[in-house]
Amino acid sequence: MKNTETVPASLNLNELISRLISSYQPLAEQQKSFFINDVPTGLLLAADREVLSTLLGSLFYIAARSSRNNAIRVYANTYEDRAVISMSDNSPSGTYGILYEFQHLQLLSKELCGFLEINNYRNKETVISFNFHNPLPIQTAVIRELKIA
Secondary structure, three states: OOOOOOOOOEEEHHHHHHHHHHHHHHHHHHOOOEEEEOOOOOOEEEOOHHHHHHHHHHHHHHHHHHOOOOEEEEEEEEEOOEEEEEEEEOOOOOOOOOHHHHHHHHHHHHOOOEEEEEEEEOOOEEEEEEEEEOOOOHHHHHHHHHHHO
């Protein structure tokens, strides 16, 4: 069976997050906050770089502007053909005024076959998660098909 799905070029998520942090760190520092990149160094994704960068850049801007006196932790993982990127903030103001801004990002997330979620735990921790389709590299897909046969 021939794989007709086009797989985007892979991108190193840790490097992308590092670039975004350097862009949005000055804004976070104005709020006496800072970013922590806890994304594994070798984590590769197969996603549209431009769409993912735009979406994450918006999330970084919202988090940096809304956090007060705290660390904003960014972490990620992959599960089969899904990837999850999360940001957590333990500041009491972390509820964010982002719900209005968050809605337009839902549309952008659909371009990557994903969805955004925001959770606030007892007004002490806010976690924003982006879960999206992360197609497996072609070599892995071929090995999986051979194992099934």
